[in-house]
Amino acid sequence: MSVLIHEPVAVVAVFKNGRVKPVVFRWKDKKISIESVSFMWQTTQGKEHFLHFTVIASQTLYELLFNISSMVWNLERVETNIGISTI
Amino acid sequence: MQTTIIHVDFNSYFASVEQQKNPFLRGKPVGVIKADGRTVIIAASYEAKRRGVKTGSSVFQAKQLCPDILLVPADFDSYDYITRKFYAICHRYSDLVELFSLDEVFLDVSRTALLFGGAGEIALLLKKDIRKELGEWLPVSVGIAKNKLLAKLASDLEKPNGLVEITDKNRDECLGRAEFEQICGIGRRLEQRLKDMGVTQLLQIRFISEKYLAASFGPYWSKQLRKMTWGEDNSPIVPSYQLPLPKSVSRTHTLFKDIFEQEEILAVVRNLVEEAAEKLRLAKMSGRQFGLIVRNGEKSEVKFVTRKYCTSDSLNIFQELKSLFLSIKWREGVRFLGVWVSLLAEENNLPQSLLPEVNRRLSILSVQDRINLKFGHYTLFPANLLQASIIHPEVNGFLGDERIKNRIGSLSIV
Numbered sequence: 001m002s003v004l005i006h007e008p009v010a011v012v013a014v015f016k017n018g019r020v021k022p023v024v025f026r027w028k029d030k031k032i033s034i035e036s037v038s039f040m041w042q043t044t045q046g047k048e049h050f051l052h053f054t055v056i057a058s059q060t061l062y063e064l065l066f067n068i069s070s071m072v073w074n075l076e077r078v079e080t081n082i083g084i085s086t087i
Numbered sequence: 088m089q090t091t092i093i094h095v096d097f098n099s100y101f102a103s104v105e106q107q108k109n110p111f112l113r114g115k116p117v118g119v120i121k122a123d124g125r126t127v128i129i130a131a132s133y134e135a136k137r138r139g140v141k142t143g144s145s146v147f148q149a150k151q152l153c154p155d156i157l158l159v160p161a162d163f164d165s166y167d168y169i170t171r172k173f174y175a176i177c178h179r180y181s182d183l184v185e186l187f188s189l190d191e192v193f194l195d196v197s198r199t200a201l202l203f204g205g206a207g208e209i210a211l212l213l214k215k216d217i218r219k220e221l222g223e224w225l226p227v228s229v230g231i232a233k234n235k236l237l238a239k240l241a242s243d244l245e246k247p248n249g250l251v252e253i254t255d256k257n258r259d260e261c262l263g264r265a266e267f268e269q270i271c272g273i274g275r276r277l278e279q280r281l282k283d284m285g286v287t288q289l290l291q292i293r294f295i296s297e298k299y300l301a302a303s304f305g306p307y308w309s310k311q312l313r314k315m316t317w318g319e320d321n322s323p324i325v326p327s328y329q330l331p332l333p334k335s336v337s338r339t340h341t342l343f344k345d346i347f348e349q350e351e352i353l354a355v356v357r358n359l360v361e362e363a364a365e366k367l368r369l370a371k372m373s374g375r376q377f378g379l380i381v382r383n384g385e386k387s388e389v390k391f392v393t394r395k396y397c398t399s400d401s402l403n404i405f406q407e408l409k410s411l412f413l414s415i416k417w418r419e420g421v422r423f424l425g426v427w428v429s430l431l432a433e434e435n436n437l438p439q440s441l442l443p444e445v446n447r448r449l450s451i452l453s454v455q456d457r458i459n460l461k462f463g464h465y466t467l468f469p470a471n472l473l474q475a476s477i478i479h480p481e482v483n484g485f486l487g488d489e490r491i492k493n494r495i496g497s498l499s500i501v
Contacts, residue, residue: 039108039222041168046463052165054108061109079109 004077011064011073022053022064027075032057052076091206092324093194094230094238095177095213098247100190101130104166105159107222116140116156118149123160124343130161133247163481169221176216180209183324193235195324206231210250236271236320237261243269258318263290270315277308292316333370337378337427338363340478345383345420352381352421354475356412357405359426361468362480364401368456371434373397377407380425381417388415397432400448401469404428 005027012024024033034055043050051066061079066072097103101119106112116135118128128149131140138153149156170189177184180203183195200206210229217227226248230241237258241251244261253261267278270289284303286292292300293316300309314320338359346352356379367374375398378391390411398404408426440446455467465477 036110038110039104039165041165043164043168046459046461046466048463056110061111079111 001080002077003080005075006077007075009064009073009075011066013066013073020051020066022055022066022073025062025064025073025075032062088197090195090197090233091200092232092235092238093180093196093206093210093213094187094232094235094242095173095192095194095217096228096230096239096242097173097190098226098228099130099132099136101161101166102132102135102159103225104169105162106132107224108162108165109159110224112157112159113224116153118144118146118156118158119161120146120158121161125160169225172221173217176213176220179216180213183326185324185326191239193238193324207250207252214248214250232318234318234320235322235324236315237318239271240265240269240318253318259290262316262318263288265289272311272315277304280304289316332431332433333372334431335427335429336363336366336370336372336374336431337425339380339423339425341423342421345422347420351475352417352424353409353412354471355421355424355478356408356426357401357469357471358475358478359424360401360405360408361465361472362478363426363428364399364404365456365459367399367428367431368452369460372431373399373434373437374428374431376428376430377404377411378425378427378429379408379411380423380427381412381415381421382423382425383419383421386419388417390415391427393430397430397437399428399434400452402448 007027010026011022013020013022021037022034024031026032034057036056037053038056038061039054041052043052047069049068051068053064053066055062055064063076063078065074065076067074102117105117105119112132114134115132116138117132118135118140119130120127121129126146128135128140128142128144128146130142131144131149135149135153135156140149140153140156144152146158166189170186173190174184174186174192177192177194181194181196181199185193187193194209196206196209200209203209203212210231213229214227217225228242228246228249229251230238230243231250231252232238232241232254237253240261241253242249244251244265251261267273267281267289268275273281280303281287281292286295292312297309297313300312303309304312340355340359342355346355375396376391376393378389381388392407392411394407404426440449458467459465464479465472468477
């Protein structure tokens with residue numbers, strides 16, 4: 001099940017060759033080390049650009065959002081269980 | 088010079104993107120639904136397809152066939168992003184690239200194949216680039232042939248992750264094993280008509296007399312079918328900058344539940360009109376025919392009105408559609424609404440209004456469009472929508488929108 005979080009988080013990321021790769025983030029006073037970035041995509045809202053990352057850490061999927069204009073990282077959602085059951 | 092066309096097709100596109108994003112979904116049956124609570128599967132993963140789940144199946148049917156199916160709401164932003172990246176990758180290998188749909192591209196590599204060591208080498212490079220830059224769980228099937236019809240068939244013959252070349256030597260063998268649904272241009276109705284005549288394979292058409300084929304399918308389709316049976320197709324690659332101008336702009340929406348209140352129904356119409364009219368204005372076009380579709384189950388009403396003067400003002404368009412809606416005296420709930428504007432003309436070719444109130448409205452709308460482009464859709468919107476939950480633009484009618492996007496350069500309106 002996907003749980004919307006939408007909270008700012010502190011992220012350690014590597015900026016290399018024009019790419020961004022989140023490595024570690026802190027959420028609820030817990031340091032979470034990212035094991036792999038499974039996907040990255042970009043969205044815009046008006047002239048603001050966002051980078052979305054789905055990352056895996058300790059068998060959990062997190063979606064991190066980086067606002068390129070304000071340089072703020074957010075934890076958007078956590079996948080606590082695979083898939084979403086509807087109806 | 089021999090023409091060489093490559094067709095690249097993502098396999099189970101939306102579902103594969105979801106599996107790429109979430110590795111826990113990989114290898115499992117996944118059904119993509121439009122949003123949480125929707126009841127139709129808009130894409131199924133290979134694992135779900137193998138168990139009979141098809142695009143368009145209801146969630147109820149899907150769960151009967153595959154009780155462990157995992158339903159995921161669609162994320163059109165990410166699909167749109169992948170399509171743009173995919174399109175950019177294809178442009179590395181040819182300047183003639185046609186985005187055929189969100190997940191399919193044709194490339195004319197006749198003039199560039201030699202630069203990369205041949206069409207087969209380009210196909211392998213494309214697969215490699217897509218895997219490296221977009222993700223390992225996004226397989227593409229590639230077809231190579233002398234025209235678009237055969238290239239598309241070739242990519243469809245081996246899925247997922249196939250690479251097939253159709254040459255003059257294996258053309259008949261490939262056409263012989265193709266199902267009608269694999270032939271671009273043969274839809275369900277045409278397929279049924281062919282089957283009703285006892286034609287179950289494309290190659291059988293070669294043996295039907297010209298006269299009988301023309302009597303059964305008319306002059307156009309008899310010629311098309313004759314060409315298809317020989318694998319002939321001379322349609323050119325249409326790059327985005329050559330796409331024709333749109334003939335109409337539309338927006339439809341299926342509601343989560345039936346709505347009954349007139350005010351609520353009209354708010355949805357206004358919402359849809361806002362989006363359609365914004366597209367028109369950004370494309371610097373106006374229209375003078377305005378249409379409305381109202382549907383609930385089997386009951387449906389389609390009404391339109393044609394005026395002498397063109398407009399792209401959402402308020403004018405809404406007022407026309409409001410009158411149409413009131414005239415049909417709809418007494419039941421509404422589940423589906425659609426609006427369209429057609430008989431379009433380029434604003435440059437239209438006379439400017441002499442009425443100051445019209446020009447004032449145009450100035451206001453121009454400022455509204457600029458603000459919405461800068462800060463996001465519906466930053467400014469009509470007060471009628473204050474109480475409504477706003478329906479935002481989505482990646483539907485992608486090619487239609489692409490045609491409009493070409494008119495507005497780099498501005499993204501999807």
